[in-house]
Amino acid sequence: MDQKVNLQAGKLSAEDLSALEAVVERTDEAAQQLRGGIVE
Amino acid sequence: MVVLMGEQYAAAGEFVYGHPIWEAIRHGDQSALHAYMLETRHYLAAASTRMSPSIARQIGLSPLNLLLSQHLLEEWDHAKFYSAALNAIGCSRELVAATRPMPATLEWIHATRHIGYVSGLNAAMCSGFMEYSSTEIDAVTGWHDMLVAEGLLPPEANEAIVGHVDTDVAFGHVDNWKHALTEHGPLRVAEAASALNAVATLAEAIYRWLSSLRQGLASSVVNGMQLLTADRPAGAGSGQTPPAKSADALDMNVAIYEGLPVWPAELMRIATWGDPGLTPSARVVSGLTYALGADDDPLPDAPLSEVVRTYAARLAPRSAEGADTVAALDRQASDWLRSIDGHELWTAMTQEPSNALITGYVLENFHYLASAASHVGAAIASSTSGAVRAQLIAHLEDELTHCRMLERKLIELAGVERPSAMRPLPTTVAFVGFLQNLAHQDWKAYLVVSTFLQRSLSETRDNGRGSRFYEEIAVRSPLGAELLAALRDHDEIDEGLGHDERPTQRLAELLRLGPVPMDSVRHAAMAPALAWGFLDGIVQHYRHGTASVSQRVAWSG
Numbered sequence: 001m002d003q004k005v006n007l008q009a010g011k012l013s014a015e016d017l018s019a020l021e022a023v024v025e026r027t028d029e030a031a032q033q034l035r036g037g038i039v040e
Numbered sequence: 041m042v043v044l045m046g047e048q049y050a051a052a053g054e055f056v057y058g059h060p061i062w063e064a065i066r067h068g069d070q071s072a073l074h075a076y077m078l079e080t081r082h083y084l085a086a087a088s089t090r091m092s093p094s095i096a097r098q099i100g101l102s103p104l105n106l107l108l109s110q111h112l113l114e115e116w117d118h119a120k121f122y123s124a125a126l127n128a129i130g131c132s133r134e135l136v137a138a139t140r141p142m143p144a145t146l147e148w149i150h151a152t153r154h155i156g157y158v159s160g161l162n163a164a165m166c167s168g169f170m171e172y173s174s175t176e177i178d179a180v181t182g183w184h185d186m187l188v189a190e191g192l193l194p195p196e197a198n199e200a201i202v203g204h205v206d207t208d209v210a211f212g213h214v215d216n217w218k219h220a221l222t223e224h225g226p227l228r229v230a231e232a233a234s235a236l237n238a239v240a241t242l243a244e245a246i247y248r249w250l251s252s253l254r255q256g257l258a259s260s261v262v263n264g265m266q267l268l269t270a271d272r273p274a275g276a277g278s279g280q281t282p283p284a285k286s287a288d289a290l291d292m293n294v295a296i297y298e299g300l301p302v303w304p305a306e307l308m309r310i311a312t313w314g315d316p317g318l319t320p321s322a323r324v325v326s327g328l329t330y331a332l333g334a335d336d337d338p339l340p341d342a343p344l345s346e347v348v349r350t351y352a353a354r355l356a357p358r359s360a361e362g363a364d365t366v367a368a369l370d371r372q373a374s375d376w377l378r379s380i381d382g383h384e385l386w387t388a389m390t391q392e393p394s395n396a397l398i399t400g401y402v403l404e405n406f407h408y409l410a411s412a413a414s415h416v417g418a419a420i421a422s423s424t425s426g427a428v429r430a431q432l433i434a435h436l437e438d439e440l441t442h443c444r445m446l447e448r449k450l451i452e453l454a455g456v457e458r459p460s461a462m463r464p465l466p467t468t469v470a471f472v473g474f475l476q477n478l479a480h481q482d483w484k485a486y487l488v489v490s491t492f493l494q495r496s497l498s499e500t501r502d503n504g505r506g507s508r509f510y511e512e513i514a515v516r517s518p519l520g521a522e523l524l525a526a527l528r529d530h531d532e533i534d535e536g537l538g539h540d541e542r543p544t545q546r547l548a549e550l551l552r553l554g555p556v557p558m559d560s561v562r563h564a565a566m567a568p569a570l571a572w573g574f575l576d577g578i579v580q581h582y583r584h585g586t587a588s589v590s591q592r593v594a595w596s597g
Contacts, residue, residue, distance in 0.1 A: 006321070007267060008267045010342075012321055012325070012347065016321040019317055019318050020326070023318075023322075024355065027304040027305075027306045027355055027382070030304060030305060030306060032505075034386060034509040035505060035509055036389075036510075037500055038571050040409075040412060
């Protein structure tokens with residue numbers, strides 16, 4: 001319940017922020033990784 | 041054919057209704073049920089766009105066209121039942137209508153649109169499968185009684201959904217497919233095979249969708265909407281304040297033609313499959329970002345909305361450029377590569393390149409290249425500019441038979457005797473079908489997508505990522521080295537033909553007519569989401585070993 005109230009108030013725990021930050025970091029790194037194309 | 045199709049429905053029904061999600065809900069998984077309600081609402085809201093392609097292709101009112109048209113007229117507004125159910129569990133209609141469908145829902149909708157474009161009969165057969173569960177009305181009634189008895193769904197929400205079941209049963213849609221077959225008359229073998237394949241594709245699309253409902257973030261989007269709805273000023277959305285749009289219009293809204301912002305592959309992956317590293321609150325923020333973090337921001341004024349806006353801006357920085365210069369459009373299309381950068385498929389191919397995965401990758405690309413005539417041809421047909429038509433004709437001439445390079449390798453090296461007799465994954469059908477439909481609908485948007493696709497290759501040339509990708513696979517997989525040589529050859533031929541510069545030449549010609557409408561850019565931006573799905577379908581399916589390749593054998597004739 002506390003978690004819902006906090007989230008509704010826009011408050012995130014350190015663990016929440018860390019999890020979200022990890023997604024941003026993985027996204028930032030993606031542009032350097034090897035890949036193929038989807039060429040016509 | 042009635043017997044064959046009846047058996048196909050039984051097999052497909054066993055597949056779809058044997059999915060573990062149903063057992064999970066029976067055991068109290070309310071999250072899966074909420075995800076099902078939200079995404080079913082989107083699927084139903086897209087009914088008019090899914091069902092109309094099958095009736096828009098002929099002069100005269102044939103019995104089949106009449107049947108399909110009547111079905112559309114009886115189904116187009118059924119999202120209202122699920123919107124009411126979602127409203128009953130605390131999600132405002134306005135927010136529900138503004139949410140972007142999950143990636144697997146978009147795939148299902150676009151694959152179904154393509155099936156309708158291909159054949160009215162196939163559309164009728166797929167529709168027959170969707171109505172198939174109506175034959176087991178006792179099981180459906182028992183299911184809904186259970187949802188209420190177990191406290192998984194409040195009675196008013198259940199009542200709304202049962203209203204949908206009752207409406208469908210009253211229409212008697214369950215036998216429409218038999219009427220369609222009767223009206224059509226005897227089928228050629230190839231027509232029968234095509235119809236059976238369409239139903240198999242549909243069942244596979246639904247299975248992937250159900251898997252995503254259970255693992256992905258749709259349920260967290262519902263949780264987030266409940267918080268945002270509860271946080272609204274008193275009266276808003278409760279019926280005391282007139283809604284901005286009529287209920288019918290709201291229930292028609294579904295974001296299947298609006299792909300901005302283009303989300304990165306990592307968010308697409310999490311939205312579809314979840315991630316064990318996410319906390320419940322991080323799931324909600326990520327889910328709301330995917331579903332509501334649009335450029336035209338439908339989020340209400342609330343603290344949680346601010347969190348979502350900040351996160352959305354970090355994951356997909358808003359493009360400051362417009363759509364009125366070649367450079368701006370080229371930059372936008374290049375930015376959209378974030379949807380495939382870092383995709384799980386590339387990692388799987390470089391780290392664990394099994395023969396099945398490499399074969400599957402080439403096979404699905406074969407289906408894609410073999411369809412070049414369909415989407416380039418559609419764009420030639422719809423372009424109002426003679427100069428662009430000339431450019432596209434040159435493009436078609438270059439691309440028409442490139443698929444044969446892949447076909448030969450699949451036959452010689454991978455033991456795929458007839459690549460064209462293998463059934464494309466539903467994610468490939470969604471992606472390639474979208475390209476075809478887009479080219480029919482909006483050739484300007486198609487030219488922007490074409491730029492995105494060409495940049496997916498040229499961008500890896502500039503920094504060597506593409507060549508190192510192939511080299512890395514070759515180190516671990518002798519078959520991969522040989523089989524992928526076909527794709528490398530194709531890429532080099534493309535470069536030799538000057539294809540890297542062609543998209544900007546076409547955009548320049550397009551801009552002579554004036555700026556590209558933003559509506560077209562938003563529509564084009566759906567392609568990166570379906571391109572992500574094209575890649576994701578490959579890695580999810582062909583990671584299961586050799587049988588995953590032989591499983592693609594299609595009905596043929």
